[in-house]
Amino acid sequence: MKPGLRIDTLRVLGFGRFSGLTLDLGPGLHLLYGPNEAGKSTLLAFLRSMLFGFEKRGQPERYEPAHGGAFGGELTLTTHAGPLWVRRIASRRSSEGELSVRDAEGKELSKESLESALAHVSRELFFDVFAFRLDELAGFERLTEQRGASEALVAASMRGARRLPEVMDQLRKSTEGIYKPNGVKPSLNETLKALEDVQARLRQEGDRPARYFAEKERLGARVEEQRTLEAELLETGTGLERLTRLEAALGDVAALAQTRAELATLPALESFPEAGESRLEDGLHRRRSYRAEGARLAERLATVEAGLERLSAPSGVRGREEALSQALAAYTEGAALLRALPSRRAALAEKQRQVELALRELGLPVDGPGLLALDLSVSVRVTLEELALRLGAAEVAHREAEGAWARAVSERERLDGALARVDAEVSTLPEERASRIRQQQAGLGRLRTVRAEMERLSEQRAELHRQFESVRTQGEPQVTAAVLPTWWVPAVAAMVVALAVTAWLLAGNGVGALCLVGGLLLTGVLELARRRVEAARDADVEAQRARQRWRQQEEERLRAALMGLSAREELLHRELLSAASEAGLNLVATAADMAAREAVLADALERAGRREQLQRERETLHAEHAAARREEHRASDAVAEAESRQEQLGTELTALLSERCFPPTLAASAALTLWRDTAALRQRLLDVGAEEAALTVDAQACALVTSRLWAEAVMAELLPGATEARELDAGVMEPLASRVAAALEAERARSLERRTLEERRHELRAEKARLDGLCHDEEAALATLLAEGGSADEETFRRRAAQARRYVELTGRTRELSHRIEARTGLSETPARQALIDVGGEQGLRVELESLRDRQGGAQERLKAVLTERGALSHQLEQWENDDALAKLRIVEESLRARASELAKQYAADRLTLALLARARRRFEEEQQPRVVQLASEHFAALTQGRYQRVFIPTGEERELRVGEGQRDWSAAQLSRGTREQLYLAFRLAVVRDFGETRGALPLIVDDVLVNFDPERAQGAIHLLAKLSEHQQVIAFTCHPWLRDAFAAEGARVQALDASTSEPPAPVSVLKAG
Amino acid sequence: MPFKFVHAADLHLDTPFRGVATQGPLLGRFQDSTFRALTRITEVCLRERVAFLLLAGDLFDVKDRSVRARLALRRELGRLDAAGISTFIVHGNHDPLSGDTGALGLPPSVKVFGPDWEDVEVKREGRRLCRVQGISYPDVEVRDDLSARFRRTGDGFSVGLLHANLGSVEGHANYAPCTTAGLGSRGLDYWALGHVHTRAEHLLPGGGVAVYPGNPQGRHANETGPRGCMLVEVEDGGMRRRFIPVDGVRWHKLEVPLTGVSTLDGLLATAMEGVEARCAPELDGHAVRLTLTGRGPLHRELARPGALAQLEVDLREQLARSHPPVLLESLRDSSRPEVDLEAVCAAGGFARTLLDEVGFLAEDPEALARLWEEETLGALSQRLKRLGVDALEAPRAEWVVQAGLHGVESLHEEEMS
Incomplete structure (x- = not known):
């Protein structure tokens, strides 16, 4: 048996309903007995969790304490590497909890040390085989399935194949992920499917180069055919065109023949004058119109002659037009001036009156000439303006100085008021320093802290004291096993000897010897019993001493801790005193006192702060007040200076004004205004004088013009009866001027009319002469035309003209038809007619045309089809030449082949590995399995009192567990429930033992697995467990008293679990352990 | 009488490039490059005042069905014709006579060899310069050794113009296969070959030389480096060969x-x-x-x-x-995680089992073929072949080895993670 792991103590900090539970276990067989809900399953789960981690959150087996608090516990283990202390506490980071492992010296070890102590057993195997409940006992069935039992057994017992199930599982997953013979989704299946698809598409594409070259050949044939068709079309087109032209010229040929026949019926009229009839009519018409025009001209000439005679009557104005016109023009020029003279005189008088009125309004002691004599030069005005400016500036300075003085006075008065307010407020605040108050507040804070610290200390002290008391009062029951005193043995021996001697004396040698031997034997037995009892008592005493020693050490530790707390308390007390004196409180001050004191100190601190602030403010105000006073003095000085300056300037102004006859009391600005008004008035006076002179000159000029016009009118007899000139004002001159103008206009009109009539008479005479010439010419032309037309009179001429018109028409028609025939057929008339005859006349032509058209249509259709096909072929070939779709498909095909090859090799490798592992496993089972199966057979035979003698796993693919009795065998499913469970237990014990021998002895933990066994087989099972416990720890749970008794009878250490409390159970009895 | 000639082959006019996207600014530049290469060949001929130009097959790909390719060929050869330069052409597997080559409408100075061996004299100013012999491919697939039909017909310099695979070079279809010994035995002085796209010269027993000028424009990542034509100067029975690059786009x-x-x-x-x-x-x-x-x-x-x-x-x-x-x-x-295969084998475990299995399959073609069919790779191969994809033709042992290494590395990588 290889050293493994043993649980010495378990301490539950918090797990399910347990908290603070401690159990001592140690080697051997242990039974934890308790009624239902005492927590047996919880403890099983606790041990599982401590060794392998808590279950996941939310799982019922996690057993997280319902009311919070610590979750976890500690185990003390004995392992092949020495004692280990294992602690696992729930953690937020990991659902398994935080594991810490330490050695005997408290040194932290790695987690692997615990796994190593557990011989690297997997969590699943441990839960299945080493720590299980009744319901999980039957769960062993799945281990007997094909995949489970043998692999688990190999894994459980074989070095080098600990993870065989996982490896095989991985390989199975890998192979299934790669390929399934009838699968669709595995990668190789998908790849092969894709490959099939690609190959199908490639097949669809066909043999492209063969098609390419075939199509190329076809394209060549089509090109040739196209060429032939085009030649044929050309030829057909030519013939068709020729015949079509002939067809078009058919009508023209017929018409030409008809025209020529009609032309033959007419006389020769080539020399008849062209357009002779219209020329004759035109000549006759022109002759008639010339004659009518001559009559109209003679009438118009008579009218003109009469008008000229009327205009030659005598007139007074004629011969004086020039002088009259000049006099009238001079008058017209001066008429406006003449009309304006009276209004200008009135306006001048009004201006003179207004100037005089304004002079009087100015109030100056001068008249008009006096005003003109006053010195109002620019230099005087400048002096006056400068003086006014200076006076204005002096006044502004004076106003500013007064404003500054007023502001300074108000500022000083405001500061006086502020100073008074600050002084009043300072006088109401008490004189106390802020630093002193802050010191008292700090003392108060420290007092509070120290008090809290002291309270915590007293709690710790009470806790320690309680622990100390509990340790001190924890008593050990005295070992009261009665031991026979040693002297009893010789005494009994002496009595035996005495009795033997007596018997010898009474009954002889034989009886005496017999009695002696019997007595000595009894004495020996007595001695043996005494020694055994004494040895047991010694062991208990030793254990009790050990516990006593631990208790004493614990007491010492707690006492030292208590002393440390006292010292700390003393220190805190001193600090409390100093803090209280500093805070101005006594030691017994309550929390309310401290709060009141704290409020008072805060208030005082605030007032002291306000007082300091006010004092700083008062000092600032004093400084500002002094400055305001200085400012006030400065402002009053400035006011006085401004006033003196103003006075000096006033004096200068008065002197200046009196020199200019201005009122001396005038202000500077008013004097300046008065100066400006006076100057303006003087200017107006000058302007009125100039205007008066101009008016006189204009009146003289008007008088000259009017007198000249009067004289001219009289001479032209326009004023009959007027002999001499009188007052020639505007009222007289205006009608005169109008009359002169009208007479001049009438004379001018008569002269113009006479000139016009004379020109007209001349024109009419020239026109009459021209018409006479034209009439004569026309007569001569008519005679010539009649002679040309071979006619004696106009009627004959008209008849011959009609014949000539028809002749010309027919000739033109003949020419036109000949041209059309030539244009349409390209032939002259005779060859065209010959061609028509050759083709068989009109009927033959139409038949031939129809035939050619059919041929042409057919050829065109075919050419179209050939062109379409050629385009499609070219496009297809071009596409094939540049299309890489096929290449891509081939790339995909090759890629898929490569991938399929890789996957297939991987699949084959995995399958072979898997097969090899399976074959090796079977071979191993055949060679190595007997050890486990033999053990299971032994155990099962023992459990069933020899009813079944053999357990075996048949070779082959059926990996089920079977039992036999020599003659026949059964599968597990065929057994009764109890027997089946016994079989599983037997097998499990075999695996546990084999594991212990090959890898390490681990504790076996079973939770009420024997309840379905009959008492006899249960007894057998417990015996097996007891036997197993000689080599490895066995921990059993039960709630059944009969099982408890049976376990006790097998020497189990029985501990009771109380259903009502989680306090550590008291040992019931100590019979045997180890 | 000294003279010069230019030898070019495999123009592949207007054939698609592999790995070039169908969209984008570079496509046109690439797609035009085969045409520009031909134009440059023409310019070389004009500048060097050569006596004739030899084109040794594959002037274009029949499957590309490119009209542009044929027109470009006609245009450029027309320029040579106008300058009095003859052209000798044989057709290869990509442009066999069975295609539409007859309808090209080439100028009169162009001699296109037919499906039977022909021997043509080249003369200048009434004096014979050399003899040129050639055969075109009647169809795509020609598996006979066409070179066997060539023979020396007289004194003087003799040129054989042929599209053939000399020495059965891999990566090219084995059409008109021939050997250096076979070519040498024909007694010609210069074999102007086409078909293999990589430039090569083979000295023949008996003193002749067989030359592949390569294609004048590389079309995919396996046709790298300068590409062009061969300028040959013949004087007093000896010859000087000079390669002249004419490619506009180069692969690397x-x-x-x-x-x-x-x-x-x-x-x-x-x-x-x-x-x-x-x-x-x-x-x-x-x-x-x-x-x-x-x-x-x-x-x-x-x-x-x-x-x-x-x-x-x-x-x-x-x-x-x-x-x-x-x-x-x-x-x-092709980067690899750091896996020590020997250490993996030595350590045993699953990886060792895996490598054992690989070894077994690599050495047993029948088992490999069965695996190939089990994994339905045979069916995929057929489908790919139908679509003309060169992949997975047959199971290969090295693929299994690579798969095994991949498995070991994957497991190793997972270990590291």
């Missing part, structure tokens, strides 16, 4: 040892450094397959799900930004 297989690398960043830097050191800047692009090897602390970190894939993505992005761009074909993890 690099191993990145995990030893001494402790972080993923360090691994990334090591990989980048290794790639940059191998990738010549004058090419159009590179493609690499990286394999992580050795044993190191990063092995376990890389074993995490998705870790290797993420590393591959990062590396692919970084390499694609290089100049010239580098395509990461794949990143493979």
